[in-house]
Amino acid sequence: MLMHSTCPAAAITCACSWRFARSRIRDLCHGKFSEEDIAFQERIAYRTGLSDETAVCPAIQSGDEANCGIEAARFEYGATCITTISKLFAKTGVSPHQVNFVITNSSLFNPTPSLSAMIMNHFKMSGRTINYSLGGMGCSAGVIALDLARELLGQHPNSIALVVSHENITNNYYSGSDKSMLIPNVLFRCNGSAVLLTNRSCHAARAKYTIQH
Secondary structure, eight states: OEEEEEOOOHHHHTOTTTBOOGGGHHHHHTTTSOHHHHHHHHHHHHHSOOOTTOBOOHHHHTOOGGGOSHHHHHHHHIIIIIHHHHHHHHHHOOOGGGOOEEEEEOSSOOOSSOHHHHHHHHTTOOTTOEEEEEOSOGGGHHHHHHHHHHHHHHHSSSOEEEEEEOOOHHHHOOOSSOHHHHHHHHHOOSOOEEEEEEOOGGGGGGOSBOOOO
């Protein structure tokens, strides 16, 4: 059963320091990309369907690639995913100590300690909680993470699984001239989602969905 899901809080995605209008792309790219590559990124940005209310982390907006290091990437993860998980626990009333499995997925941002370990340490979860960090799987990773949670819950009765999906744009920012690599610069925005799944019968009445397959 899917108890609840959340995405980054409005305070993060709509904060003035994070909001990024597409009209600012040229200013941000000036002096770093050729005119052809700037025009290409602008063209893609206006065709994505993204609004000017979406969020780009301050490290990228600073215009200095030196700011887009591992610490900035960790900050982005904390600001999007850690706050989202906190919101999820508050909505469901589930305590971090009740979580039996933590599963994270991120294609390219896979630091040490792992993202799942960061979550466990931040929320001071039980030493009995088992964590998994999935990486390098592209856009299919979210579905794979949910399937792993389903398998674990199928083998462990009376359990709760937390699944967190994220793609880090600080870590993925590209300043070269390969057009296929430039697309993620304008296609992705700050993101994250957290889902609690359970097979506990006591949560059945509060569950939003039942997973059939």
